[in-house]
């Protein structure tokens with residue numbers, strides 16, 4: 001049972017920076033890195049908490065960023081989030097990404113009884129019957145791809161989702177923090193087409209408005225915006241406005257409602273998070289909404305009150321039930337909508353890309 005509800009819906013969490021937590025030694029978080037099978041006080045998630053919360057799949061993100069004293073990056077990120085989150089920058093993204101991928105495989109080999117990497121259509125069929133937490137490996141920002149064709153290499157290493165940008169402009173797309181929103185580039189178009197062929201789920205979190213709209217026009221498979229909220233409820237550079245939500249709905253994708261306090265609004269708590277869910281449900285339909293907590297990405301940022309870690313999501317389910325959503329609707333938000341998007345992309349997953 002999780003939080004305040006006796007409804008223990010299965011969960012797919014569309015965004016968690018678990019490898020970043022180990023990689024940066026807990027940088028910015030109030031808890032130090034410890035074994036993942038410990039039910040560690042104050043930690044946002046670990047094997048016991050994911051199990052209690054009934055989490056089935058975690059999009060295990062690779063945030064290939066490093067702490068920096070770079071002043072322009074600090075300024076950009078303070079202006080973007082409205083709070084000091086610490087400056088981060090990108091160096092040697094390819095090498096750092098490989099290390100993150102190894103971190104996920106190392107965790108899985110260490111805790112084989114409880115963890116697995118989601119790689120095949122067969123794995124996806126077994127998600128519900130096997131009592132494991134499945135990592136779906138996802139890259140946060142396409143900088144590690146020196147060429148769009150490199151997505152095939154990462155696919156072969158187990159990557160099944162790719163976010164076009166983090167908070168920096170890159171050769172594929174403009175970021176939500178861009179000073180000049182140039183949208184999707186030619187290489188960006190090629191990259192999305194290649195992702196679709198491989199069934200690598202396109203993720204538009206952190207992308208600019210133009211990049212988002214253009215990418216949703218190009219992608220023939222449902223995409224995700226793995227961790228963001230609604231601009232109409234709280235205006236924030238990371239959130240989606242109605243035009244973007246409409247484009248995502250037409251694409252058949254989902255938005256993962258996120259726990260990043262500056263995107264939720266002032267006095268962020270479970271009610272404010274529910275406001276974002278209800279706005280999208282009422283204006284665009286329940287099939288558009290999923291969950292992408294980003295708990296491990298909350299560097300220097302407080303969690304919303306009532307949603308301090310993954311086991312508290314039950315408080316959100318109770319709040320949503322109180323606002324008239326059925327348990328079927330909540331299960332769609334918690335699990336089924338995201339599963340639908342994974343399944344549509346997984347139809348293109350092949351054992352080897354050369355067969």
Ligand SMILES: [Zn+2]
Pocket residue numbers: 140205206227294297
């Ligand atoms: Zn992020």
